[in-house]
Amino acid sequence: MTDPILRVNNLKVAFPNHRVFENLNFSLHKGEFLSVVGENGVGKTTLIRTILQQLKPAAGNVQFFPNRKAVTFGYVPQFRNIDEEYPLSIRDFISLNLSGIKLPWLSRKERQQVDQIIAQTNLQRIQNRPLGMASGGEKQKAYLAQALVEQPNLLILDESTASLDNVMKYELLDLVKHFNQVTQLSVIFVTHDLPLAQKYADNFLLLRPTSFKYGPIGELSEADVKEVSDV
Numbered sequence: 001m002t003d004p005i006l007r008v009n010n011l012k013v014a015f016p017n018h019r020v021f022e023n024l025n026f027s028l029h030k031g032e033f034l035s036v037v038g039e040n041g042v043g044k045t046t047l048i049r050t051i052l053q054q055l056k057p058a059a060g061n062v063q064f065f066p067n068r069k070a071v072t073f074g075y076v077p078q079f080r081n082i083d084e085e086y087p088l089s090i091r092d093f094i095s096l097n098l099s100g101i102k103l104p105w106l107s108r109k110e111r112q113q114v115d116q117i118i119a120q121t122n123l124q125r126i127q128n129r130p131l132g133m134a135s136g137g138e139k140q141k142a143y144l145a146q147a148l149v150e151q152p153n154l155l156i157l158d159e160s161t162a163s164l165d166n167v168m169k170y171e172l173l174d175l176v177k178h179f180n181q182v183t184q185l186s187v188i189f190v191t192h193d194l195p196l197a198q199k200y201a202d203n204f205l206l207l208r209p210t211s212f213k214y215g216p217i218g219e220l221s222e223a224d225v226k227e228v229s230d231v
């Protein structure tokens with residue numbers, strides 16, 4: 001097994017008058033693809049926000065290896081409000097995630113980084129199109145490219161496939177899996193789509209209102225699948 005990049009230790013997160021989860025424990029390793037599943041409102045996004053250090057745990061912690069600075073995040077959030085009027089091209093939108101960026105004056109190295117991720121995500125043909133005009137699937141690819149442009153070592157996808165048809169879902173996840181396997185990118189994929197999790201993930205974390213289950217994706221039982229699909 002590869003080295004862990006993060007470990008969640010006895011984690012408890014609570015809002016006023018509402019405990020979301022407690023005593024949560026699992027590790028994520030380099031190159032691991034983890035699917036986080038569970039019914040609506042059980043705490044999946046809350047867990048992601050805690051890993052991203054936007055929320056402070058009530059108890060326990062999230063430990064990064066070898067240290068916090070060594071773990072860089074790429075994040076595709078659950079919702080984004082990008083309407084037809086959105087002014088940036090797909091290419092400029094992707095460039096926004098470059099650190100130190102002063103659009104439109106990218107350095108040669110930055111231009112190469114953007115060219116590379118655009119090629120890797122098959123967006124060359126439409127890179128100059130306004131993002132607002134792109135289809136749902138093209139937008140998701142652009143969000144993925146933006147999350148990956150700085151070559152993070154942990155990619156977090158929060159229900160990124162929820163609005164996509166089956167063909168686009170698999171196309172997007174094929175891309176993610178390619179990065180996962182070729183660059184040892186670790187992936188946390190939050191989803192309600194069990195067939196997708198079963199096809200792409202190595203391990204799963206099933207969050208329940210008062211407990212959790214973690215293990216190899218092959219050990220997700222019929223009953224677990226029914227539990228998540230019934231929501």
Ligand SMILES: Nc1ncnc2c1ncn2[C@@H]1O[C@H](COP(=O)(O)OP(=O)(O)OP(=O)(O)O)[C@@H](O)[C@H]1O
Pocket residue numbers: 015016018020038039040041042043044045046047
């Ligand atoms: N800022 C907040 N203040 C108070 N309660 C919150 C806050 N954010 C989330 N919650 C509550 O915490 C619980 C977990 O929410 P969360 O969004 O993590 O669930 P989820 O599993 O991601 O749900 P879904 O599958 O519907 O996206 C819910 O009951 C939610 O209402």
